[in-house]
Amino acid sequence: MIIRPYGVVIDGELQLGDELVVEDGIIQEIRPHTGMPEPWIISPAFVNAHSHLEYRGLQGQLSESEFHHWILEIGAAKTEQLAQQVRADCLIAAQENRAAGIAWIAEHSDRLGAREAMAATGLNGVIFQEVITLIESADPGPKLDAIREKAQEQDAHLTPHAPYTVDRTTLESFASGRDLLSIHASESPAEQELFHRGTGPISDIHEKFGFELGVGGMSPIQYLNEVGFLRPGRQLVHVCEADEADIDLIAAQGVSIAHCPRSNDELSCRPAPTRQLLEAGVPIGLGLDSAASSGPINMFSEMLAALEASYARKEPISPESVWRMACEGGAESLGLSGWRIEVGSRVPLLKLNIESLATTEEMIEQMSVERVEWLQTD
Ligand SMILES: [Zn+2]
Numbered sequence: 001m002i003i004r005p006y007g008v009v010i011d012g013e014l015q016l017g018d019e020l021v022v023e024d025g026i027i028q029e030i031r032p033h034t035g036m037p038e039p040w041i042i043s044p045a046f047v048n049a050h051s052h053l054e055y056r057g058l059q060g061q062l063s064e065s066e067f068h069h070w071i072l073e074i075g076a077a078k079t080e081q082l083a084q085q086v087r088a089d090c091l092i093a094a095q096e097n098r099a100a101g102i103a104w105i106a107e108h109s110d111r112l113g114a115r116e117a118m119a120a121t122g123l124n125g126v127i128f129q130e131v132i133t134l135i136e137s138a139d140p141g142p143k144l145d146a147i148r149e150k151a152q153e154q155d156a157h158l159t160p161h162a163p164y165t166v167d168r169t170t171l172e173s174f175a176s177g178r179d180l181l182s183i184h185a186s187e188s189p190a191e192q193e194l195f196h197r198g199t200g201p202i203s204d205i206h207e208k209f210g211f212e213l214g215v216g217g218m219s220p221i222q223y224l225n226e227v228g229f230l231r232p233g234r235q236l237v238h239v240c241e242a243d244e245a246d247i248d249l250i251a252a253q254g255v256s257i258a259h260c261p262r263s264n265d266e267l268s269c270r271p272a273p274t275r276q277l278l279e280a281g282v283p284i285g286l287g288l289d290s291a292a293s294s295g296p297i298n299m300f301s302e303m304l305a306a307l308e309a310s311y312a313r314k315e316p317i318s319p320e321s322v323w324r325m326a327c328e329g330g331a332e333s334l335g336l337s338g339w340r341i342e343v344g345s346r347v348p349l350l351k352l353n354i355e356s357l358a359t360t361e362e363m364i365e366q367m368s369v370e371r372v373e374w375l376q377t378d
Contacts, residue, residue, distance in 0.1 A: 001021070001022045001023065001377060002019055002020070002021055002034075002035075003019060003020040003021075003022060003042060003349075003375070003377075004019040004033060004034075004035060004036075004037050004038055005019075005037060005038055005040050005041050005042045005351070006037040006038065006039065006040070006041065006355075007041040007042070007357065008020065008030070008041070008042045008043075008341060009041065009042065009043040009044065009323060009327075009341065009360070009363075010030075010340070010341050010342075011320070011324060011328075011340065012318075012319075012320035012321060012322070012323035012324035012327070012360060013320045013323075013360060014041065014357065014358070014359055014360045014362075014363060016358070017032055017033055018030055018031065018032060018033070019031060019032070019033050019034065019035075019037070020042065020341070022377045024378050025346045025377045025378035026344065026345070026346045027341065027342065027343055027344065027345050027346070027347075028343065029343060030341070030342070030343060039353070039355045040351050040352055040353050040354070040355075041351075041352040041354065041357065041363070042341070042349055042350070042351060042352075042375065043101075043323075043327065043341075043349070043350045043352055044327040044328065044339060044340055044341055044347045044348070044349065044350070045101055045102065045103035045104075045327070045347065045348040045349065045350050045374075046100070046101050046102045046103065046286075046299045046326045046327060046330070046350075047102070047103065047104045047105075047106075047285055047326070047327060047328075047329075047330030047331045047334070047336070047339065048097060048102045048104070048105040048106070048125075048286075048287060048288050048299070048330065049106050049235070049258040049259075049285025049286055049287040049325075049329075049330035049333050049334065050106055050108065050182070050235075050237045050258035050260055050285070050287025050288070050289055051093075051097070051105040051106060051107045051108065051125075051287065051288055051289070051290075052107070052108050052109075052289060052290035052292075053089070053090040053093035053094055053097075053105075053107055053109070053113070053114050053117055054086050054089055054090050054093075054109060054110065054111055054113055054114065055074070055089070055093075055290035055291060055292040055293075056089040056090070056092050056093035056096070056290075056291045056292075056297075057081065057085060057086070057088075057089035057092075058074065058077055058290070058291070058292035059291035059292055059295065059296070060295075061077065061292065062074060062077065062292055062293075065266065065267065065268055066267070066268050067187065067188035067189075067190060067267040067268060067269055068188065068190045068201040068202060068205075070267050070293070072205075074292060078110075078111075083111065083112065083113075086111045086112070086113050087112065087113035087116065087117070088113075089113070090113035090114050090116070090117035091113070091116075091117040091120060091121070093117070093291060093297060094114075094117035094118055094120065094121040094123045095121050096296075096297040097121075097123055097288075097297055098121050098122060098123055099369060099372065100297050100298055100299055100369045100372060101299060101350045101369075101372040101374075102123070102288075102297075102299065103123070103124060103348040104123075104124045104125045104330070104331070104334075104336070105118070105123060105124075105125035105126075106125060106126055106128065106182055106235070106258065106285075106287070106330075106333075106334050107125055107126065107127045107128065108128050108130055108159070108161075108182065108184075108237075109127050109128065109129055109130065109154065109156055110129075110130050111150075112150060112153060112154055113154075114127050114154060114156070115127055115153075115154035115155055115156070116154070126157075126180065126334065127151075127154055127155065127156035127157070128156060128157065128158070128159035128181070128182050129147055129150055129151035129154075129156040129157065129158050129159065130147075130159060130160075130161040131144065131147055131158050131159065131160050131161060131166055131170065131174070132161045132165045132166060133165070133166050133167045133170050134165050134166075134205075134206075134209055134211050135209050135211075137167040137209070137210075137211045137212070138210070140167060140169075140170050144158075144170070157179055157180070158174070158179075159174070159179075159181045159182050159183060160174050160181070160183050161183070161184060162183060162184040162185065162187075162191075163183065163185055163191075163195075163220045163223050163224055163229075164191055164194055164195075164202055164206075164213065164220070167211070167213075168213065168214075168227065171227050171229065172227045172228060174229070175224075175227050175228040175229040176228055178233070179233070180233045180234075180235075180334065180335055181229070181233070181234050181235070182234075182235040182236075182237060182258070183224070183229070183234070183235070183236060183237065184237045184238055185220050185221065185224060185236045185237065185238060185239060186219065186220045186221055186236070186238060186239045186240060186241045186242050186246065187237075187238035187239075187240055187241070187264075187267075187269055188240070188241070188267070188268075188269050189241065189269075189270075190202045191220055191241070192219065192220070192241045194206075194213075194215065194220075195215050195216070195218055195219055195220045195222075195223055196216065196217065196218070196219065197216060198215060198216040219241070219242075219243065219245070219246050220241075221236070221239070221242055221246035221249055221250065222245075222246070222249065224236075225249050225253065230249060230250070230253035230255050231253055231254065231255070232253075232254035232255070233335060234253075234255045234256070235255070235256045235257065235258055235285075235333050235334065236250065236255055236256070236257055236258070237257075237258040237260065237287065237289075238258070238259075238260060238263075238264065238269065238272060239257055239259075239272050239273075239277070240264050240269040240270045240271065240272045241269075241270060242272070242273055242277075244276070247273060247276050247277055247280055247282075248280070250277065250280070250282055251277075251280035251281055251282050255282070256282065256283040256284070256285070256332065256333035256334070257272070257277055257282055257283070257284045257285070257333060258284075258285050258286075258287040258330075258333055259272050259274055259284050259285065259286055259287065259306060259325065260286075260287040260288070260289040260294065260302075261286075261302065261305035261306045261308070261309040262288075262289070262293075262294040262295060262301060262302055262305040263287075263289035263290070263293040263294045264309070265305060265309070266293050266294065266295070267293055270313075271309035271310065271312045271313045272309065273313065273315065274306065274309070274310055274315075274317050274325075275310060275313070275315040275316070275317050276315065278317060278321060283329055283332035283333045284325050284329050284333060285325055285326075285329045285330030285331070285332070285333035285334065286299065286302050286303065286306060286322070286325045286326045286329070286330060287302075287330075288302055298369050299326050300364060300367045300368065300369070302326070303319075303322045303323065303325075303326055303364045304364055304365065306322045306325065307319060307322055307364065318360075319359070319360040319361040319363075319364050320360045322360075322364065323360050323363070323364070327339060327340065327347075328340045348374070349374075349375040349377060350372055350373070350374065350375060351372075351373040351374070351375045352367060352371055352372060352373075353371040353372075353373060354366060354367060354371050
């Protein structure tokens with residue numbers, strides 16, 4: 001099968017003048033055009049490096065714009081939702097991920113519904129069943145058993161939600177295992193205040209539940225390192241507050257990042273230091289997080305937000321590096337290899353129906369979900 005678009009995205013760069021030869025879904029050859037090109041572009045499919053399908057029903061429903069207030073608001077909104085509704089929301093979100101050109105997701109799941117939604121829509125990925133022991137920290141055993149049962153039901157594996165919502169002993173037991181784990185970390189100024197000074201709004205919530213972390217004088221990233229969490233196969237979500245010492249630790253320990261710029265912007269979190277992380281060689285994926293914080297499921301909006309976040313920090317990154325984050329960066333952040341257009345790869349391919357573009361920057365600015373089609377190659 002010869003695929004002859006006018007442009008192919010290789011390593012995030014829109015290259016003009018090449019065609020692909022594909023057999024049984026495997027790219028056999030990339031060569032100069034041998035005929036008239038068609039009016040579309042080929043890109044690797046996207047990887048959504050951090051997702052919460054179950055919050056799709058809360059898109060546009062929450063009004064708090066400060067992270068710790070928003071967390072309380074979404075917690076309250078969840079108690080109003082029925083299990084059946086959550087499953088239906090997961091299905092809509094999975095359909096929208098597929099329509100947006102996403103082949104693979106890293107799903108953080110609390111309630112049930114993600115696996116069946118993914119199976120029904122052909123969306124691949126890993127499901128992390130979130131562990132929170134904030135209320136049960138004195139005796140987390142029964143809560144952990146209940147979460148394990150849920151995880152089994154949807155073929156998920158357990159992961160701690162955040163360094164400040166899981167008791168230290170439980171976090172250490174996960175840290176010492178070999179599993180692929182993903183954790184929200186260093187997201188908000190409130191989290192930073194808790195770990196540095198032991199005070200602030202998250203500390204107030206801890207007090208309410210009699211939850212003692214005993215932290216102070218360190219960053220959340222340093223705390224994660226201290227409990228043994230930082231090692232290859234570990235993905236940190238957000239890292240908005242990471243400073244130079246944190247970035248050095250992340251790079252040295254072989255940890256990856258999920259960057260969620262629209263969610264960060266919506267919840268008054270600082271833009272993450274993506275340029276410094278990239279320069280340190282850290283794999284970064286783009287995550288659409290939840291539709292309740294990020295808005296509609298759309299990787300092009302997320303890519304634009306990633307560019308804008310880097311400009312806001314006055315540490316600009318290139319459009320090509322952002323497109324890579326949406327594809328191979330996301331895959332690398334989750335331990336998947338070969339997620340790029342190269343000979344021998346079986347990466348799923350997208351057909352982007354847009355004419356006359358010359359650069360990746362133009363693609364990010366002008367593409368829309370309506371122009372995405374899946375390319376059948378086997
Ligand atoms: Zn999240």
